[in-house]
Amino acid sequence: MRAVQVTEFGGPEVLKLVELPDPEPGPGEVLIEVDHAGVNYADTHAAENSYLAPTELPLVPGGEVVGRTPDGRRVVALLHKSGGYAEKAVAPEATTYEVPDGVDDNAALAFIVQGMTAWLMLRKNAHLEAGESVVVHAAAGGVGSLAVQLAKAWGAGRVIATASSEDKRKLALDLGADAVVDSRAENMTDALREANGGQRVDIVLDMTGGRITDESIAALAPFGRLAFYGMASREQPKPVELRNLLGHSTTISGIWLPHALRLPGNLFERGLAELFELAKNGEVKAIKGGEYALADARQAHEDLRSRATTGKLVLNPRA
Structure with a gap:
């Protein structure tokens, strides 16, 4: 599969488009054919190893994806550590959520993070x-x-x-x-x-x-x-x-955000469901901040770091 990989720490210039083996899901995990991957400030920190959690190399950035599971479900998922800037990704079943009709990919990615x-x-x-x-x-x-x-x-x-x-x-x-x-x-x-x-x-x-x-x-x-x-x-x-x-x-x-996943009472799931409902009712909308090809991940990071963007930025592995 095609993926964006970081093999040395630094700014947007360290993001490289490469070919990697398809990821293999383990117990309690699901394989997702990625339609879009979210781009976040956290990704820019991870690339330079200035994030809250230390970054390990080599790294495929990206903490959330939306796409299809092998059984045809349309889902949005938080990944265990990273791996979203790719054509395929593996996510824990526990942080994989079905996307309701009426919520597009951009909104699903915007809401989950x-x-x-x-x-x-x-x-x-x-x-x-x-x-x-x-x-x-x-x-x-x-x-x-x-x-x-x-x-x-x-x-x-x-x-x-x-x-x-x-x-x-x-x-x-x-x-x-x-x-x-x-x-x-x-x-x-x-x-x-x-x-x-x-x-x-x-x-x-x-x-x-x-x-x-x-x-x-x-x-x-x-x-x-x-x-x-x-x-x-x-x-x-x-x-x-x-x-x-x-x-x-x-x-x-x-x-x-990861701390919310550790709280009892399905807090994260309840919050995401409320956001989906607000979106379906037209009360809250996710702003589309720009869609980039996988090969243009470096440009997405440059735009984000320059604070020239609005709304949610996404990568399209199919472009």
């Missing part, structure tokens, strides 16, 4: 209550575009979206945001408070890092919550001193 990240942050990290203000950084991205819609659907009083271009900010408004802020604002604390009518904000969903995280924490109201799910800038925020959290009863939390 970006959608569930947004769902978990608002449900588990931030515990959104009706009427609260929610800041969504990178609101035109895969997670952000879905988080804006979910926050509105679940009764947020005011959704403030940040994005780096006029087109991205317009997209956020079209998705339901009440106000937009330039993500390059000189002082994000002041910009967020101004967008919230001069008031501090209740919730921030952040994947930026660096000063944006620092200034977002400073914008939180009493009992405000910041959920941190990535560091696109690759710049560390300032260390947080616990005594400083007392000043506004601040909560700062992090999220790594």
Whole structure:
């Protein structure tokens, strides 16, 4: 089969199109003929070995695929470690989910990673209550575009979206945001408070890092919550001193999606089913951010890292 492989750590240049043996499913696993594979920021970190989990070489990147099983089921799956950038992939049966009619490949891939990240942050990290203000950084991205819609659907009083271009900010408004802020604002604390009518904000969903995280924490109201799910800038925020959290009863939390799979009560499956239902009812839509041929995986990573994209990026192994 054709696959994209990484044999040395680095940037997008280390992604190479190669021929590899077909993967063989083991006990409790299923073989999937891949129709599309998702592309995520986590993949760019894995390629340079800066992800939460250490990367082992050689690596076929890609954590989720949508396609067909040998018995004809159309499924979307989270892979055990990687392997999605290929014509065939092996996934655990436990993290393989049937895709309902009315949900296309792009949406299925967007919901299983970006959608569930947004769902978990608002449900588990931030515990959104009706009427609260929610800041969504990178609101035109895969997670952000879905988080804006979910926050509105679940009764947020005011959704403030940040994005780096006029087109991205317009997209956020079209998705339901009440106000937009330039993500390059000189002082994000002041910009967020101004967008919230001069008031501090209740919730921030952040994947930026660096000063944006620092200034977002400073914008939180009493009992405000910041959920941190990535560091696109690759710049560390300032260390947080616990005594400083007392000043506004601040909560700062992090999220790594695999942890949700370990919780009892089929939390992940319930969340994904809710997202599928919202999509079928037209209440939430996944933004198509671009489809790339397998041979163009390097370009997909370059576009993602440059923050020039919106919505969900996918690879097409058949192109």
